[in-house]
Amino acid sequence: MESKNRYVRYYDLDWIRVLAMLMVFLYHCSMFFNSFEWHIKNNIINHSYIEVFSLLVGNWIMPLFFVISGISTYHALNKRNSQSFMKERFLRLGLPLLLGIFLLSPPQVYIERVTNNQFDGSFLKFFPHYFDGLYLEMGGTGNFAFFGHHLWYLLMLLLFSVATLPFFIKLRKKVEHRVFGAFHYFFLPIPLLAVALTVNTIVNLASWGILFYLLLYVYGYFFFAKESLREFVRRIGVLSGCLSAITTVGYLLWVMFNGFPMHVSLNWVLFMILRVVLVWNVLFFILYLGDKFLNFSNGTLKYTSQASMPFYVLHQPIIIILGFFIYNLDWAVPVKVVFLVPLTFLMIMFLYHFIIRKVNLLRVLFGLKSVKKNEISKGIQPQA
Template identity: 25%
Template sequence: MSLTVPSARPSRAAAAPPGRRYDLDAVRVGAFGLLILYHVGMFYVTWDWHVKSPYASAAAEPLMRLVNPWRLAILFFVSGVAVRFATDKASSRGRFAASRLLRLGLPILVGMLVTVAPQTYFELRQDGAIPPDFGAFYARYLSGDLPLLTPTWNHLWYLVYLLVYVLLLLPVLPLLRRLAAREALGRLLGGPWRLLLLVPLPFILFELTLSERFPTTHALVDDWGNHAHRLTIFLLGVLAAKDERFWGSVDRALPAAAAIAILLVPARLFAQPLYDALTSHDLGDGAWTVGYVLYAWSVIVALLGFARRAVRGPSAALAYANGAVFCWYVLHQTIIVAVGYALAPMRLGAWPEAILVILATVIGCLAGYELLRRVPGVRIAFGIKEGRRRSSSQAAPQGSGRTAPTPR
């Protein structure tokens, strides 16, 4: 998917030639990179995850809470922006749907059958639930004869949800285009304070009405609270994509958004132990929810605004990372789980173990991408675009509300 700009950007924002939104390329790469590090962190916190380090503790959990509210929200927003630009360039909605079914559907299918299966294997091995014979395990994995639901998509749920949202979007795309052409979103949110204070309102409502009733499952069919958040911010990205009024408000809101986010950091770091006590009262529950959502949206606006100012054009590193990051996303969690499982019995110490897990994940993702990109017909199954290599002007981004406190 490629992002194009309809007109010149304000002079204080990052300048990008027509046909490219390098700032959003950088946001996308940064968000996926953070997601990879976050999943390394899941090996070390007390929250439920596939495998656990012997050094797992609550020590890193405050830092994980800093990124929990917005780390996936920003990906779905950028996804909405990218889908809008891509659909405007597509010859028809039908052909675009077919291209997304291939581009997203094939990595999901191959992921469930190949990439994700070892995660379940190592999880059950660490629990002592299965013998070491991988062949016997895989037959049971395909048949669903395991203590866990299989075959599964695990971390690839993001691709599943994105594909479903794209298919749901296409029938109403003409209406959304007409709204966007009138800059309806920018007019509604014109001015930094309206942008910062109005957008959180639906997400606060979702938190108070849906999130507790429908806890996050990532299982698609019963995940209504999560869908409300993700689909809404995805549609926000679709409407905002070419709305210069909206992006002008982002530019002007940057200082206030950064200030709000910084002021709310102590609450995200230290107030969690008080949350259960606060939520015994409706007032405390509402105040926590407002702060949670306002913090998340302020961080997103600040990151978008900072990227517009800081990323001023193409670079070889950004082009390479933008072309590789989808593949890295597909591969990374399996590498973390496998390496973590192998290192846990060695009792190397928390820091040596963590450094080795991070290095192995980075090297594994880089090596996996370099290998898979050279295999025609296979690379597309791992999120690598088929065809000639993309130059720095061709690599393109793709890809709110609340994230579950202990996501898988």
């Protein structure tokens, strides 16, 4: 925020972003083992602890990212004008997205085609076919992943940034001094629910529609970035935690005993209400925990904040590639978990620490700022 014309950095948002990135990594590892549709599946499906973890995280993890992105946009526009903001957006989102589309997505599509018996041959033979049709869904026939597979978040954030910037600039002064209170807490979920009940199937990504994410991004900018919201979550934090726990238990029991409602009905409406209430309260509870316990900085935060974008860009391709080598092996699920999760993590961090962060071209391609050679040798990390 700006206080007496001085920008104040809230480190809890950086911690939340880093921890959320780690959660996305674990979530995508779980997708290899659970029963939900994904690019490659283990030969043994786990319907117990891994599936429960996937259900616990899958509802709120991407909504959290879009709210944090809206907050970050507010802070970014406090520090730079709209032209420099969009230049930074295109560099730090667009370049990693292009890297994902043309370098990291082809092996993922290839592995999906091979494991689903849609292609027989080497990756070199497949690569020319990567440009055959648009990849629109898992198990489909098009191959060109124009959204970068898991990097769809970068594409959506880039599009949202372009579409909302004039709106943000024009209306900001009219709302920035309004205080966040109980009215907002109870009223703002209503548009989210309306979107979830009507247009959630329009570009549905990670179980929520693009307009749902757009609304959360706008909320992040106009409401969640306010100092008054911090004061509000300190009062509402325990209640939101209790509501998060209740709705999460209700959601898990519903899915475990009744499955996902597939058609519009009263059950489907009630299920969507439950999900929206769950997401809304989890967002407040996470912000409450961050404000209470994570508003500090140290060397770990500085390092991991820089590593988070390369980590995000690399994590799914490496999970899928390693999964390809073990998916048909006769290993127990816990053994494969112990193999897949630590090895993927170590490979990503090795690539980041010893290669990406030390080569300016790679830094820029992975969404980082370039640095001088002496800064790299001294271990200096530029500010995000």
